[in-house]
Amino acid sequence: MILLSGVLLLFLSWISLHGEAAAESCRGAQCHGKESADPRPCTGAHCPVGRHSRPPRQFAPTVQGRAAQVVGSQHHAHQGSPRAASEVHPAAHPQTLRGTRIAAPELGCADADCAAPGKHVQPTNDTRDCRGIECRLPLRIRPKARAKSCVGEGCVADPEDQLPPVHLSDRAAQFLGDFPEFGYPSSELGGAPLGVQLTCDIKPGENEVPSEDALILHLQLAKGQEKLVEALRAQQMVIRDLQQKLADQQEALLSQQREILEQQRRMYEQMDVVKAQYGLLSDTVKQVSFQGLQGELQSYFESHLAGLQSQARSHLQKSYAVHKVDMDSKVMDVIGEAHFPQPLLGCPSPCGPEEFCDFQKDPPQCVKCTMCPPGFFLISQCSPTADRMCQDRDECLELPNICGERVKCLNTPGGFRCLGVSEREAVMGLCGHDYFYNQELQECQACSDCDGEPVTVPCTAISDAICNPLSESQLSQAWGATVAVPSVRTSGGHIFPGLQLNIRSKQSTDLLSNEAGQVTFLQHGLVWLDHNFAIKHSCRNFLQVGMRLNGSQEEEGRDLSGVRIEQPDGKYFQGVSISSGVEVEPNHTLTLLLRSPNQYCNQSKDIHVYDVTAPSLSLLWLSHDTGAVAMSAQMSLLSHYQTSYRPTFRMTSVSDPYMISLTHDSRGIRFTESGVVKFVLQQALYSMGHTCIREGFSLIAYTNHNGTGQEATQAFKTGVNYRDTSITLSGAVNVDSGDTLSFEITSPSQCNIRYFGDSTGISMLSLIWIPSAVSSSLSATVSRTGLPFGAVRNKPLLFQQISSDTPQVHLARSGEPHSRKNFMFHEKGTANVALNLKLIHSCNIIKLTLHQVGGPGRGGQGQAGPVAQQVSGYMPEGSEWASIGLRASFQVQNGTAVYVTLDCIRGRVNQITHEGGTNISILWIAV
Known part of the structure; x- marks a missing residue:
C-alpha cells in the first residue's frame, strides 16, 4: 500500500x-x-x-x-x-x-x-x-x-x-x-x-460579514441609493409646484389689495366732494341768513353724506369679505407643506423687521410698513410680502350713547360726528377721552399716538397731540418795507377803481417774496400787519386805504381792513395807521390799495403822500408751533347813536373756536386760557354836529376779570362835522383764563353819529392770541414830568411803566442809563410796538419816530436807527386835542433798546396828556 x-x-x-x-x-x-x-x-x-x-x-x-x-x-x-x-x-x-x-x-x-x-x-x-x-x-x-x-x-x-x-x-x-x-x-x-x-x-468577533452577504448588502445599498435619488427628484418637483402656487397666491393678494385701496380712494374722493359742496352751500346760506333753510339743507346733506358713507363702507366690507374667502381657499392648498429656506424671487435682499417687499415697484424693493392712523385698528400685521392692513373704528357702534340718547351719531374715517350739536357743546368735551374736536372738519377725531416718541403738546379737547419736538425753525420773524404811490401814467389818473401801492424792500427772507409791488407768502402761519400812512389830499368826500389778501389768481380775494381819511380840503397832512391779523398759506398775496368813493379824485393833482425815512409797512409772522390763534369779526352794518356805543360782533373766522369765543351778548371776546392778545379795532363813522369837532371821539378797550372791568388802552380821534372818518385802536394786553375783552366808543353830547361797515373791512375786529410760554407784554404811558414842550426838535419822550415787569423787556429805572427813556430787551425775539399820543400843538408838521439801539444791522450799541415814523399836520379848526400814533414790528436781541422822539416843524408843542389817549404797548415773542 x-x-x-x-x-x-x-x-x-x-x-x-x-x-x-x-x-x-x-x-x-x-x-x-x-x-x-x-x-x-x-x-x-x-x-x-x-x-x-x-x-x-x-x-x-x-x-x-x-x-x-x-x-x-x-x-x-x-x-x-x-x-x-x-x-x-x-x-x-x-x-x-x-x-x-x-x-x-x-x-x-x-x-x-x-x-x-x-x-x-x-x-x-x-x-x-x-x-x-x-x-x-x-x-x-x-x-x-x-x-x-x-x-x-x-x-x-x-x-x-x-x-x-x-x-x-x-x-x-x-x-x-x-x-x-x-x-x-x-x-x-x-x-x-x-x-x-x-x-x-x-477585530475578531466584530463586523464579520460573509462574502455573499456583503454582495447582497452592496446591491441593496445601490438600489436604496437609486430610490433615494428618485425620491429627491419627486420632492424637487413638489417644491417647484408649491413655489408656483405661492407666487400665484401672492399675485392674487396684491391684486385684491389694489382693488381695496382703489375702492377706499374712490370713497374718500366722493366724501370730499360732498363735504366741499356742503361747505359751499353752507357759506352761501350763512351769507343770506336763511336760518330755517340752512337747518333743513344741513340735515339733508348730513343724512345724504351718512348714507353715502354707509354704502361705501358696506361695499368695502363686502369686497373685503369676498377677497378674504378667496385668499383663505387659496392658502388652504398649501397647508401642511414643508417650509422652504429660500425666499421667493422679488426683492434682491431680505427686508428688515418693519419692512415688506413691495411687488408693485419695478423692480420690487423693500418698503417700510405703514402705521395705522388714529381711529383705526389693526387687521393684519406687516409680513415680508405685504403691508399691514387697518380698519376704521366705528365709534357709533362701540359706544352707542357717545352722542347722547337723542343725538344721532355719524361715523367718519378716524372719528365720528354728532349731528345737530353746536360747536360750543362739542368743544366743551363732548368728544370724550382720546378724541379732540376738529374745527375744520367739524367732527371728533382720534388723538395721535406718539408711539414712543416724546409728547411735546398733549392732546386736548380742541387740539391734537404734538409728538415731535418743536422744530429748529423760527417761531416768529419780522419784515419791513417802504410803500410808495406809483407814478401817474396819464394826465388824469382817477383812483376810483382802486390804486395799488408799491411795496418795496431790500430785505430778503425765506418767509416771503416781494415782486411787482406786492408780497407773496412762502410759508403758512399767522401774520400781523401794520402800515403807517401819511397823506394830504383834496379829493371830494374821503379816501380809503386798505389791505387785501388774495388766495390765488383765480380767487377774487378779500379785504382785511380799511381806514377812511376825511376830507381836509388839502390843508394839512393826516397820518393814519392800519393793522390786521390773518392766517396765511403759501402763495397768498398781500396788496395795499388806495380808493376813492367817486371819480372826483385826480392822482396827479389831489394826492400828496409824505415820504417818511423809516419803513412804513411792517410784518410780524408767527409759526403754528407757537400755538397762536387768529380771529376776525365784523360789526353791525348800520346803527345810530348819540351817546356811548358798545359794538356787537359777528365772528367771521377763527382758527380755534375753543380758545376764542364770543360772549352771550356778542359784545365781548372770551379767552379760554391765559396769554397775550394783540388786537386792533377799526370803526367807520359819519358825524354831525359842532360839538363833535370840539371834543372828538375816544375808543377804549376793557378787560374784564372775574366781573371786574379795567381799562386796558385808549385812542383819541379828532372830530369832524358832516364828514366820513374812522377811529382805530391797537394794543397788546395780558389775559387770564376766562377773561373777556370789550370795546366802547365815547362821543360828546349833541353829536349824532352813524356807525356802519361793509365788506371792505372798515368796521372790523382782528386779534391774535399767543400763549404766555412764548410771549409777554408791557404797557406804559408818558411821564407826568420831564415831557418836552415849546419848540421841540427831536426830543425823546419819557414814560412811566403801568404793567408789571417781565423777564424779556422793561423800562429803564431811576439810576440806570437813559432812565425812563429806553425800553430794554433781555432776550432775543420779535417785538411789536403800538404808540398813541394825545397832545395840543400848533406845528405845521409833527413827527413821531421810534428808534432802535443795538438791534440787528445797527452796527453796535451806540448807533441808533429809525424803526417806524408817523407824520401829522395842523390841528383841525375848532378842535381842542389832536392825536398821532404809529405801529411797527422788528427783531430784537439781548441788550436791544428802543425809544421815541418827537419833532415839531414850524410851531410848538403845548401839552402832552398822560391820561386817556396816550399809551404805549410792547409785545415780545420768542423766535
Whole structure:
C-alpha cells in the first residue's frame, strides 16, 4: 500500500510537470466542441474562457503586515478573449491575515480517496477541477515534482528530495489560493468578482460579514441609493409646484389689495366732494341768513353724506369679505407643506423687521410698513410680502350713547360726528377721552399716538397731540418795507377803481417774496400787519386805504381792513395807521390799495403822500408751533347813536373756536386760557354836529376779570362835522383764563353819529392770541414830568411803566442809563410796538419816530436807527386835542433798546396828556 501510494504520487507529479510543459496545447472535451468524447476539462493557453475555466491565481511572494485583499474585477470583458480574461481577473495580492476566521478549505487529493486521472468526472456547478495547492500557485513559484514523502518510522528522507523551507507569507498565499470565497464567485453570481475588502481594523468577533452577504448588502445599498435619488427628484418637483402656487397666491393678494385701496380712494374722493359742496352751500346760506333753510339743507346733506358713507363702507366690507374667502381657499392648498429656506424671487435682499417687499415697484424693493392712523385698528400685521392692513373704528357702534340718547351719531374715517350739536357743546368735551374736536372738519377725531416718541403738546379737547419736538425753525420773524404811490401814467389818473401801492424792500427772507409791488407768502402761519400812512389830499368826500389778501389768481380775494381819511380840503397832512391779523398759506398775496368813493379824485393833482425815512409797512409772522390763534369779526352794518356805543360782533373766522369765543351778548371776546392778545379795532363813522369837532371821539378797550372791568388802552380821534372818518385802536394786553375783552366808543353830547361797515373791512375786529410760554407784554404811558414842550426838535419822550415787569423787556429805572427813556430787551425775539399820543400843538408838521439801539444791522450799541415814523399836520379848526400814533414790528436781541422822539416843524408843542389817549404797548415773542 505504501508503495502504491508512492507510485501514485510520482504519477501525479509527472502529470503536473507535463501539464506545465504542455500548457500551450488545448486538450479536453471543451477544446473541440461537444462531439469529442474526451470528458476532461479544457486546459491550455488556447482554451476559451468561460464560466467553468479560470486562470490561475497569482500571489505576491511576501505579505507585509496587512490583511488579505481579494478584489474582483468590475469590468465586463468579452468571455472569449484571453486578454479580457487576464484583465477581468487580475492577480490578488495576499497579505498577512490577522484576526480573520477562514473556513476550512477543500484540500487536494490524498491517498486512497483520490480518483484516477482517466476517470470520467461528472461536471458540477463547482468548476474547480484542480484540487491541489500547487494548482493555485503561479508557474514560476510552483515546487518541482517530487515523490511522496515517506510516512512511518522506517522511512529515511532523501536529502535531494528535501523541499526548501517555506516562509509564512508563502504559506498564507497557498492557503488563500485554496479558498474559493476569496477568489472568484460561483457561477450562480454570474462569474463577477466580489468587491469585499478585509482590513486590519476589523477585530475578531466584530463586523464579520460573509462574502455573499456583503454582495447582497452592496446591491441593496445601490438600489436604496437609486430610490433615494428618485425620491429627491419627486420632492424637487413638489417644491417647484408649491413655489408656483405661492407666487400665484401672492399675485392674487396684491391684486385684491389694489382693488381695496382703489375702492377706499374712490370713497374718500366722493366724501370730499360732498363735504366741499356742503361747505359751499353752507357759506352761501350763512351769507343770506336763511336760518330755517340752512337747518333743513344741513340735515339733508348730513343724512345724504351718512348714507353715502354707509354704502361705501358696506361695499368695502363686502369686497373685503369676498377677497378674504378667496385668499383663505387659496392658502388652504398649501397647508401642511414643508417650509422652504429660500425666499421667493422679488426683492434682491431680505427686508428688515418693519419692512415688506413691495411687488408693485419695478423692480420690487423693500418698503417700510405703514402705521395705522388714529381711529383705526389693526387687521393684519406687516409680513415680508405685504403691508399691514387697518380698519376704521366705528365709534357709533362701540359706544352707542357717545352722542347722547337723542343725538344721532355719524361715523367718519378716524372719528365720528354728532349731528345737530353746536360747536360750543362739542368743544366743551363732548368728544370724550382720546378724541379732540376738529374745527375744520367739524367732527371728533382720534388723538395721535406718539408711539414712543416724546409728547411735546398733549392732546386736548380742541387740539391734537404734538409728538415731535418743536422744530429748529423760527417761531416768529419780522419784515419791513417802504410803500410808495406809483407814478401817474396819464394826465388824469382817477383812483376810483382802486390804486395799488408799491411795496418795496431790500430785505430778503425765506418767509416771503416781494415782486411787482406786492408780497407773496412762502410759508403758512399767522401774520400781523401794520402800515403807517401819511397823506394830504383834496379829493371830494374821503379816501380809503386798505389791505387785501388774495388766495390765488383765480380767487377774487378779500379785504382785511380799511381806514377812511376825511376830507381836509388839502390843508394839512393826516397820518393814519392800519393793522390786521390773518392766517396765511403759501402763495397768498398781500396788496395795499388806495380808493376813492367817486371819480372826483385826480392822482396827479389831489394826492400828496409824505415820504417818511423809516419803513412804513411792517410784518410780524408767527409759526403754528407757537400755538397762536387768529380771529376776525365784523360789526353791525348800520346803527345810530348819540351817546356811548358798545359794538356787537359777528365772528367771521377763527382758527380755534375753543380758545376764542364770543360772549352771550356778542359784545365781548372770551379767552379760554391765559396769554397775550394783540388786537386792533377799526370803526367807520359819519358825524354831525359842532360839538363833535370840539371834543372828538375816544375808543377804549376793557378787560374784564372775574366781573371786574379795567381799562386796558385808549385812542383819541379828532372830530369832524358832516364828514366820513374812522377811529382805530391797537394794543397788546395780558389775559387770564376766562377773561373777556370789550370795546366802547365815547362821543360828546349833541353829536349824532352813524356807525356802519361793509365788506371792505372798515368796521372790523382782528386779534391774535399767543400763549404766555412764548410771549409777554408791557404797557406804559408818558411821564407826568420831564415831557418836552415849546419848540421841540427831536426830543425823546419819557414814560412811566403801568404793567408789571417781565423777564424779556422793561423800562429803564431811576439810576440806570437813559432812565425812563429806553425800553430794554433781555432776550432775543420779535417785538411789536403800538404808540398813541394825545397832545395840543400848533406845528405845521409833527413827527413821531421810534428808534432802535443795538438791534440787528445797527452796527453796535451806540448807533441808533429809525424803526417806524408817523407824520401829522395842523390841528383841525375848532378842535381842542389832536392825536398821532404809529405801529411797527422788528427783531430784537439781548441788550436791544428802543425809544421815541418827537419833532415839531414850524410851531410848538403845548401839552402832552398822560391820561386817556396816550399809551404805549410792547409785545415780545420768542423766535
